[in-house]
Amino acid sequence: xxxxxxxxxxxxxxxxxxxxxxxxxxxxxxxxxxxxxxxxxxxxxxxxxxxxxxxxxxxxxxxxxxxxxxxxxxxxxxxxxxxxxxxxxxxxxxxxxxxxxxxxxxxxxxxxxxxxxxxxxxxxxxxxxxxxxxxxxxxxxxxxxxxxxxxxxxxxxxxxxxxxxxxxxxxxxxxxxxxxxxxxxxxxxxxxxxxxxxxxxxxxxxxxxxxxxxxxxxxxxxxxxxxxxxxxxxxxxxxxxxxxxxxxxxxxxxxxxxxxxxxxxxxxxxxxxxxxxxxxxxxxxxxxxxxxxxxxxxx
Numbered sequence: 396x397x398x399x400x401x402x403x404x405x406x407x408x409x410x411x412x413x414x415x416x417x418x419x420x421x422x423x424x425x426x427x428x429x430x431x432x433x434x435x436x437x438x439x440x441x442x443x444x445x446x447x448x449x450x451x452x453x454x455x456x457x458x459x460x461x462x463x464x465x466x467x468x469x470x471x472x473x474x475x476x477x478x479x480x481x482x483x484x485x486x487x488x489x490x491x492x493x494x495x496x497x498x499x500x501x502x503x504x505x506x507x508x509x510x511x512x513x514x515x516x517x518x519x520x521x522x523x524x525x526x527x528x529x530x531x532x533x534x535x536x537x538x539x540x541x542x543x544x545x546x547x548x549x550x551x552x553x554x555x556x557x558x559x560x561x562x563x564x565x566x567x568x569x570x571x572x573x574x575x576x577x578x579x580x581x582x583x584x585x586x587x588x589x590x591x592x593x594x595x596x597x598x599x600x601x602x603x604x605x606x607x608x609x610x611x612x613x614x615x616x617x618x619x620x621x622x623x624x625x626x627x628x629x630x631x632x633x634x635x636x637x638x639x640x641x642x643x644x645x646x647x648x649x650x651x652x653x654x655x656x657x658x659x660x661x662x663x664x665x666x667x668x669x670x671x672x673x674x675x676x677x678x679x680x681x682x683x684x685x686x687x688x689x690x691x692x693x694x
Contacts, residue, residue, distance in 0.1 A: 408524030414601035415659045418514040425482045427518045430631060430659050432601060444518050446486045449474035451507040458492060460485040474509055483514055538569040538600035542612050555618035562619055565591050569598050585623040595629050600660060606684040607666040613655045631659025643667055646674035
């Protein structure tokens with residue numbers, strides 16, 4: 396592979412071992428926190444960042460708020476100018492002003508400007524940095540999580556909001572060979588949840604993996620934690636998981652789901668990966684975990 400090929404695949408950035416990137420607001424301006432792994436250690440670096448948007452002409456951004464810099468891009472694109480702002484709040488005001496003045500939202504093909512809303516995506520685009528550059532697959536700390544639950548008498552399906560339902564066990568493992576089964580055999584559900592919190596923070600995974608983890612495991616854990624007053628400070632900054640509406644599409648399959656974000660970590664749902672695989676192979680007997688494991692010979 397040539398240097399040019401490597402740049403196309405891995406980006407022009409030079410930082411090695413990036414496993415997470417998060418935007419943070421600050422009084423002096425916006426910044427991105429980069430988390431990089433070196434063997435068994437994770438290091439954090441704070442990098443100041445000025446968000447930007449594209450415009451067809453400098454005059455489009457001459458009003459308030461004024462950009463801190465305007466640069467012309469190479470090439471002959473329809474939006475050749477980049478306007479940089481001191482922080483995300485100024486960028487949003489500028490985008491609102493452009494929407495009012497042009498009559499076009501940034502998603503319109505006729506809009507004389509374009510905005511990428513995600514500041515982390517902006518940072519990666521501007522710097523050419525990419526996740527996992529310089530890491531082998533086994534060098535990423537991945538933690539697998541699965542829960543077993545009890546469904547109250549008279550019901551066919553679990554519901555974490557019911558008092559009679561509960562978590563019976565949590566199975567955990569990671570790529571170092573470590574594993575742990577946390578069970579209500581030797582503790583109550585609240586203590587089980589408290590140990591789960593400790594285990595995630597102790598293992599400090601870059602990626603948390605599970606099957607249907609977005610729609611079942613994580614919402615169920617969160618609901619039971621709320622019932623018992625257990626906080627889930629799983630973020631690398633000590634924050635709790637955040638949930639927003641997500642949309643997944645694979646071929647003709649489309650579904651809405653509660654998308655959970657954990658600061659400084661990625662979440663991987665093998666239920667989605669199985670659907671993406673089956674779009675082209677059409678060979679899975681079902682999307683259930685046990686059937687998928689048998690199909691790939693890892694049951």
